[in-house]
Amino acid sequence: MEPPKIWRERREKYLALGILCQECKKKSFPITQYCPHCSSEDISELKLAQTGKILHFTRVSQTAEELMFYAPYIIGLVELDDGIKVTGQITDTKLEDLTEGMKVRMVFRTLSKNGEEGLIGYGFKFVLI
């Protein structure tokens, strides 16, 4: 990952921000220039709901080098309480302790490490409530 990309994505990744369209009033994630529902440019930033429920989850044991640091880990499809769906890791738990529908809370964690001297990627993951 290169610095310009990390800098550009800092608000949505670090603060978990989406957008609220002022025209059609629909919420969406991630931040885009145009509303993905009605293509309006009249949008404002929106803080995502911090809690939600697990719709799907499974284990990942093989992925890119920079993400292997925590592998095997659990990846989940989470529906937040505001209706927005996001993909994120479900951490601090074991696969066998999870079931669909469990409530989770968003946490700020390390996502990737580019070797000993490379950049560290941060973002959100989820923990069970």
Place this chain on the structure above:
Amino acid sequence: MSKRKVYVIGYGITKFGEHYELNPSSSASQALSKAIQDAKISKDLIQSLYFGSLVSNRNGQSYIGAEASRECNLNIPITKIDVGNASGAGAFHQAFIAIKSGLLDCIAVLGTEKLSDFVNSSTLEKILGGTIDYQWEFEQGATLTSLYAWMTQAHMKEFNTTMEQLASVPVKNHKNGVNNPIAQFRREISLKRFLNAKRISAPIGRFDPATHCDGSAAVIIASKEFVESHSEIERKVKVVGSAQSSDKISLHHRGTLSSLLATQIASKKAYEMAQISSKDISIAEVHDSYPIGEILAIEDLGFFQKGDGGKATIEGKTQLNSDISVNTSGGLKARGDPFGATGIAQIIEIIQQMRREANKRQVDDIKYGLTQNVMGTGASVLVHILSNMEDDK
């Protein structure tokens, strides 16, 4: 729409598998020169080369088509078409459009991939990460396999699809692959072996995904006018439908995970173009990179009701010479999946069946054959329909 008729007049394909001794351009050239020989035309008649490849830019050389044309000594336009891991079918679709438009009359289409060069599986996972939402799925920790696991879970939950039904997809395809000389795996695998395999991303097991391998496939396509003015052309198969559609790249933005909208739209467009319905299709090559892929395909293409795909497969309704013979080649699962070559290889299987060259996997009385090539988890899907009817509608 243009009424111009388009034919495939020749094909060439390499054996799929691990070919450490071959460099990418030689593999591509093999398929291309075989296709030219098969078409029986002089290579100087080919006006353009369209090629599709997902990773050619990662082995150093970004433009394998140029190297292949060097070995075949062609001085024609060479264009790489990018539809991710469905680039083979993407290149074929664009070549079809070029001939249909009337500007060109004879085009070579090449799909190629050299994946055994990537010995570290993390590199390939990252490349495949580019076929899903890289920023909001892959960088968050998801992989292509884990997303297919969710799609499998969704189908199992919604339609009570069982593990046995899912495993019956690769069991059938490995059985078909035994009789395909170019397939990477020419042996059967038992249902029990699939079911007992370790789960890598539950419910997906270790033996479920198609393997990423080396391979190249090429076809020569031409207009009816070209075919009629070149008596040396002996065999031709008509392309009656060619369509592409797309859907949201990230699963978290889709309304459902138990069907592929892009398959539904692309196939509807292709059936309309061919003026037929799903009932007219006798053979189909579909994207079975994971077992759920084939089940979604046979439902979304309209061969079976939504939710009945698993049941139909385990009951043998998609096996060789049944209601509809699906993946007679062995599919991506047994043939192997060299991404860019796969879409062309699917079309070649239909041509071999129509030319009655499929030997032990031959299907009788074929009117129409269909191919479905999927990019990522269905962000883009291509559907092609071929016909061997002399006088179709």
